[in-house]
Amino acid sequence: MTTQQYEPFAATVDLVVLTIRTNALRVLTICRGEEPYKGQLALPGGFVHPDEDLADAAARELAEETGIDLAAVHLEQLATYGTPGRDPRMRVVTVVYLALVPEPPRPSAGTDTEAADWVPVTELSGDQLAFDHNQILADGLERARAKLEYSPLATAFCPPEFAVGELRRVYEIVWGCSLDPRNFHRKVTSTPGFLEPVGKTVSRYERGRPAQLYRCGTATQLHPPMLRGSVNSTAQ
Amino acid sequence: MTTQQYEPFAATVDLVVLTIRTNALRVLTICRGEEPYKGQLALPGGFVHPDEDLADAAARELAEETGIDLAAVHLEQLATYGTPGRDPRMRVVTVVYLALVPEPPRPSAGTDTEAADWVPVTELSGDQLAFDHNQILADGLERARAKLEYSPLATAFCPPEFAVGELRRVYEIVWGCSLDPRNFHRKVTSTPGFLEPVGKTVSRYERGRPAQLYRCGTATQLHPPMLRGSVNSTAQ
DNA sequence: ATAATAGTGTCTCTTAGACAATATTTC
DNA sequence: GAAATATTGTCTAAGAGACACTATTAT
Numbered sequence: 001m002t003t004q005q006y007e008p009f010a011a012t013v014d015l016v017v018l019t020i021r022t023n024a025l026r027v028l029t030i031c032r033g034e035e036p037y038k039g040q041l042a043l044p045g046g047f048v049h050p051d052e053d054l055a056d057a058a059a060r061e062l063a064e065e066t067g068i069d070l071a072a073v074h075l076e077q078l079a080t081y082g083t084p085g086r087d088p089r090m091r092v093v094t095v096v097y098l099a100l101v102p103e104p105p106r107p108s109a110g111t112d113t114e115a116a117d118w119v120p121v122t123e124l125s126g127d128q129l130a131f132d133h134n135q136i137l138a139d140g141l142e143r144a145r146a147k148l149e150y151s152p153l154a155t156a157f158c159p160p161e162f163a164v165g166e167l168r169r170v171y172e173i174v175w176g177c178s179l180d181p182r183n184f185h186r187k188v189t190s191t192p193g194f195l196e197p198v199g200k201t202v203s204r205y206e207r208g209r210p211a212q213l214y215r216c217g218t219a220t221q222l223h224p225p226m227l228r229g230s231v232n233s234t235a236q
Numbered sequence: 237m238t239t240q241q242y243e244p245f246a247a248t249v250d251l252v253v254l255t256i257r258t259n260a261l262r263v264l265t266i267c268r269g270e271e272p273y274k275g276q277l278a279l280p281g282g283f284v285h286p287d288e289d290l291a292d293a294a295a296r297e298l299a300e301e302t303g304i305d306l307a308a309v310h311l312e313q314l315a316t317y318g319t320p321g322r323d324p325r326m327r328v329v330t331v332v333y334l335a336l337v338p339e340p341p342r343p344s345a346g347t348d349t350e351a352a353d354w355v356p357v358t359e360l361s362g363d364q365l366a367f368d369h370n371q372i373l374a375d376g377l378e379r380a381r382a383k384l385e386y387s388p389l390a391t392a393f394c395p396p397e398f399a400v401g402e403l404r405r406v407y408e409i410v411w412g413c414s415l416d417p418r419n420f421h422r423k424v425t426s427t428p429g430f431l432e433p434v435g436k437t438v439s440r441y442e443r444g445r446p447a448q449l450y451r452c453g454t455a456t457q458l459h460p461p462m463l464r465g466s467v468n469s470t471a472q
Numbered sequence: 473a474t475a476a477t478a479g480t481g482t483c484t485c486t487t488a489g490a491c492a493a494t495a496t497t498t499c
Numbered sequence: 500g501a502a503a504t505a506t507t508g509t510c511t512a513a514g515a516g517a518c519a520c521t522a523t524t525a526t
Contacts, residue, residue, distance in 0.1 A: 007286040008244025011318065011329050050243040050327065054318045080316040080331045082247065082290045091286065093247050093329060095316045150386075165504070183489060185506065190487095208504025209496035225461075227488075401477070419516060421479060426514095444477025445523035460514075 009082075010092045013057045014045030014133070016078060016140030017066070017099040019118060020157050025173050026118035027137060028066065029129070036088050037130030043137065044116065045094065058097035065116055066101070074100040074156035078140055086132050098140045100156035148174055150225040152194055155216040161198050163211035164188060175228050187226065193219025245318075246328045249293045250281030250369070252314060252376030253302070253335040255354060256393050261409050262354040263373060264302065265365070272324050273366030279373065280352065281330065294333035301352055302337070310336040310392035314376050322368050334376045336392035384410055386461040388430055391452040397434050399447035400424060411464050423462065429455025 017028035029041045044065045048057040055077070059070050075097055082093035121141060127134055147153045154170045155162070168184045188194055195214040202210035253264035265277045280301040284293040291313070295306055311333055318329035357377060363370055383389045390406045391398070404420045424430055431450040438446035 009247040009284070009329070011245040011247075048245070048318070048329075051320050053320060054316065054329070077315055079313055080290065082284070082331065084287050084289060093245070093284075093290070093331070095318065095329070163505085180489070180491085181504080182491080182506075182508095186508095187488085189506095205497095205504070207498045207502070209506080211505055224487075399478085416516070416518085417477080418479075418481095418518080422481095423515085425479095441477070441524095443475065443525045445479080447478055463515075 007091060010087075010090050011048040012045055012092055012094040013048055013054060013061055014043045014094045014096045014136065015058060015062055015065070015099055016043060016096060016137055017062065017101060018121075018140070018144060018157075019101045019103070020170060020173055021118060023169075023173060024120040024122070025141075026120050027124065027140075029117055029119050029124075030065070031115045031117070032130055040130045041117075041119065041124075041128055042130035043096075043133045045096075048095075054095050055097070058095075058099075062097075062099055068101055072102055072160075074153065078136075078143055081132055081136060083132070096136050096140070098143055100144065100153065102157055102159050145174055145228075148226060149228060150222050152216055152219055152222060161201075161213045161215050163203060163205075163213060164195075165205070165211055167195075167214075171226065171228075177228065191219070191222055191224065191226075193217040194222060243327060246323075246326050247284040248281055248328055248330040249284055249290060249297055250279045250330045250332045250372065251294060251298055251301070251335055252279060252332060252373055253298065253337060254357075254376070254380060254393075255337045255339070256406060256409055257354060259405075259409060260356040260358070261377075262356050263360065263376075265353055265355050266301070267351050267353070268366055276366045277353075277355065277360075277364055278366040279332075279369045281332075284331075290331050291333070294331075294335075298333075298335055304337055308338055308396075310389065314372075314379055317368055317372060319368065332372050332376070334379055336380065336389065338393055338395050381410055381464075384462065385464060386458050388452055388455055388458060397437075397449045397451050399439060399441075399449060400431075401441070401447060403431075403450075407462065407464075413464065427455070427458055427460065427462075429453040430458060 015028070019026055019028075028044060030044050032038055032040050032042050044061060046057070046061050046064075048054060049060075052060070055075065058075060059073075062068060062073065062075070063070055078096040078098040080093060080095045082091075084091060086092065086094075121137070124134075124137065129137060144153070148171060154167055154174070157170045157174075158166055164185050165181065167188060168179055168181060171184070172178055194217050196217045198213040198215055201213045203213055205211070251264070255262055255264075264280060266280050268274055268276050268278050280297060282293070282297050282300075284290060285296075288296070291311065294311060298304060298309065298311070299306055314332045314334040316329060316331045318327075320327060322328065322330075357373070360370075360373065365373060380389070384407060390403055390410070393406045393410075394402055400421050401417065403424060404415055404417060407420070408414055430453050432453045434449040434451055437449045439449055441447070
C-alpha cells in the first residue's frame with residue numbers, strides 16, 4: 001500500500017435503528033429535506049468527523065436523531081456500502097451500524113429539521129427508501145433475525161428487567177412467527193447464561209398470573225441456539 | 237445528510253486470505269517495503285480506485301497479489317476499520333474482505349515487489365502484524381470459525397470435488413480440534429443440501445479405502461448446524 | 473498380516489416440539 | 500366462574516456423541 005493521490009472519498013455512517021412498538025418491528029427513518037431524494041424516506045446518518053472513530057460517529061448520530069440513552073442501546077457494525085454512484089453528488093463510502101433500542105423513544109427529531117419516524121418494516125417492503133437504503137435495511141433485518149438465534153440479542157429490545165413472555169414476543173415479532181410459550185419458557189430459562197432471575201420480584205401485564213422478572217445474563221453466545229427452523233407459523 | 241466540506245478520507249481495501257496447506261491454517265501476508273512498519277508483515281491491500289466498487293477492489297487486489305482464479309475463491313466483506321491514527325500518514329477507512337482459497341497457490345508476489353507469504357496463523361498469535369492488522373486477522377479468524385458451523389463455507393477450502401475426510405480435516409484444522417470421523421461422515425452426508433455425490437467416482441489418498449467424491453450442494457445455511465460445542469480436544 | 477482410511481450400524485443421552493395440567497391474576 | 504397469562508410436567512421423535520464393526524486400499 002503506497003501513498004498516492006487518489007480521488008478522496010466522503011465517509012459517512014448510516015444507521016438501521018430497530019425497535020418494537022405496538023406489536024410491530026419498526027425502523028427509524030427520516031424524511032429527506034434536500035435533493036436528491038427530497039421528500040423521500042431514508043435511513044438516518046451523517047458524515048464522520050475528522051478525528052472521530054466510526055463507532056463514535058454512529059453513536060453521535062443516533063443520539064442526535066433520537067436522544068436515546070446510549071447506555072441502553074445495542075450498537076454493532078453491519079456492513080459498508082460504497083458502490084460508485086450510490087450517491088449522485090459524490091463518491092461516498094458509508095459504514096452502516098445496526099442499533100437495537102428497547103423502548104419507543106418518542107419519534108422526536110433531533111437538531112435536524114427532518115422529521116424522524118418509526119415505520120413498521122412491513123410497510124417498507126420494496127423501494128420506498130432513498131439511495132441504496134432498501135438493500136441496507138434488508139441486510140440489517142437479516143442480521144437481526146439471524147443473531148436472535150445464537151446470541152442474547154433479543155434482550156436488547158427489552159427494558160433492563162423483563163418477563164419471559166415479553167422476550168418471547170420479541171422473537172415472535174422479529175421472526176414473524178408464533179412460538180409455544182411453554183417450550184420457549186423452558187428453553188430460555190435453561191440455556192446457561194441467557195437470563196438471570198432478578199429475584200423474588202414479580203410484575204403484571206393486564207390479566208394473568210404475574211411473571212418472574214429476569215435480566216440479561218453474561219452469555220454472548222447461546223448454546224444451544226434458539227431455533228426458528230420449524231415454527232408454528234400461526235403468526236399474525 | 238448535508239453536503240459539506242469535511243476532511244477527505246482515503247478508502248482502501250485489505251484482505252484476510254486464508255488457506256490450508258501442510259495441515260496448517262495459513263494467512264497471506266506481505267512484507268512491507270516502505271515506512272511505516274517497513275520490513276514488518278502486514279495483510280495485503282490497496283487503494284480503492286475512483287470508479288471501482290469495493291468488492292471489485294478486493295477481488296483485484298487478491299488477483300494482483302496471488303494470481304488466484306477468482307472463480308474458485310470465496311470472498312465476503314468482513315468489517316470496516318477507520319479509527320483515527322490507525323495509519324500515521326492520513327485518515328484511512330479500510331474495508332476488509334475475507335477470502336478463502338482452496339489450494340496452496342504458490343506464494344508468488346504479484347506486481348508489487350513486496351514478498352507475499354502464507355504464514356500459519358498459529359505463528360501470528362500477537363503483535364507481529366503492522367497497523368491494526370492483528371485485530372483484523374483475529375476478527376477474520378473468528379468469522380471463519382463461526383461460519384463453518386452454520387454454512388457450507390468449509391468447502392471453500394476444498395477443490396471442486398473432494399472426499400468427506402478432506403472436508404473433515406478442514407474443520408479440524410480451522411477449529412483446532414479433532415472430530416470423530418464416523419459421526420462427521422454421517423452428519424455431513426445427511427445434512428440436506430450440504431454435499432452432492434459426484435457419482436460412482438472414487439479417489440485415493442495414500443493408504444486406505446478409496447472415498448466417494450462430493451461437491452458442494454445448494455444449501456447456503458446448514459440445518460442442523462455443525463457443532464463444535466463439545467469436541468474431543470484431541471487436537472494436535 | 474498390519475496399518476490406515478472409508479463407511480455402516482448401534483446404543484445412550486439430550487433436546488425439540490407437542491400438549492396436558494396447574495397456578496395466579498383480572499374481569 | 501370465565502378468560503388470560505405463567506409455569507411445570509410428560510411424552511415422543513430426532514439428533515449428538517461414543518464406539519463396535521466391516522470394507523478397501525498400500526506396504
